[in-house]
Amino acid sequence: MSQALLHDLKRRRFWRHIVGHALSAVGLIAVLAGLYDVFFPGLAKGVGTWLTLATILTALAYAFIRSWPRPIEQQYEAPSVKISLVRGDILDQATDHLVIGMPTTFDTETPHIIERKSLQGQFIERLYGGDLKRLDTDLDQALSTRVPVDAIAKPGKTKVYEVGTVAVLQQTTRCFFCVAYSEMDQKNVARSSIENIWRGLDQLWRAVTDHANGGTVAVPVVGLGLSRLSQILPAQDSIRFIILSFMFACRRERVCDELKIVVQPAQYDRLDRMEIQAFLMSLRAS
Structure with a gap:
């Protein structure tokens, strides 16, 4: 067992x-x-x-x-979409569109600015083979139509984009949605807020609508890493936060076929998964 x-x-x-x-x-x-x-x-x-x-x-x-506990998922009719919660590593979701959180400066340098063990650091190492130059080129291309809103004097990148900016990295069969919901200070310490995450999620779903062409979008539990929100937004609440934001977006327009929330094993084992299933069921249209 x-x-x-x-x-x-x-x-x-x-x-x-x-x-x-x-x-x-x-x-x-x-x-x-x-x-x-x-x-x-x-x-x-x-x-x-x-x-x-x-x-x-x-x-x-x-x-x-x-x-008896079953897989945590819910199929909805209005809107027509599926939400599932899975235990695992988001970077192992080989056929899904992936969501990667980034700072508003879109820094990529590891290990001095971006921690190698973080999701962004692992994304760079495993899906870009540690090739920062190629990733920076892809990010620059994705952000070419965006105008920075500020500049900051710090090591690394200094252009600051608006909170919620999404750099869409087009791959052969899927997209990487790099959403900026944390902000760097002059010492390259990243911080975020509930407002920043909500805004980032709202812009994320708009980008998914425009670029994903349906399919499955895999998203991590936001706010638990270097954004330093785990005390304010623990995993259980973060998952509900993501689900609510997604459902609001789906009732505005079609976003994708399935939202897959991927939870790291240590976090997954501590969740009240029956409560999450009950929450998903409560969102069904009456």
Whole structure:
């Protein structure tokens, strides 16, 4: 049994579901047994013990089947889109469009400015083979129509673009959406805010609408890395934040076929995944 499954089974929500479904099953069986006794009186005489045992076992089996943790996903009809939550590494999603958070200066130099272990650092190493020159060329081309809004005196890049700017790096079969939602200071310390992330997500969905041509877009849990928002926006809240922003955008216009939120294993195992599934279900159109 996996650690993630054990974590789910320890949640109060799981056992509340068990109790609720079990009581529902007992109620239904009691009603059916009562109707049977009305139409065929006396036929059940002498089997009360067996009937009680069968009722308990049936109710428990039904409750566990209905409550057992399943893949976290939800298909919607209006808008027609799917949202899923998966455990893994976003850079391993080989066929999906990827979302990569960056600072408003679009710095790329590792390791002095961009930490190699960060998602952006791993993106540079694994998907660009550490070739900063090629990445900078692609970023410059993607930003060629954007006008910087400021400049900052610091090591590395000094042009500052508007919060929410998305540099779309076109690949052969997919896109990398590099969205700027953190800001560098003169010491190259990146920080962000709830407002910056919301604005970045809003601009991200607009860019996805224009460039993704449907398909699946994989996004990491935002705000947990160098943007330094983990105390304000923990993983559970960040996931709900992403989902809400995406659903608002989908009700404005079609964004993509599926949003895949990819959560690192250590974070995934600590999530209340049943709560997230309940949240996804609550967003279905009434």
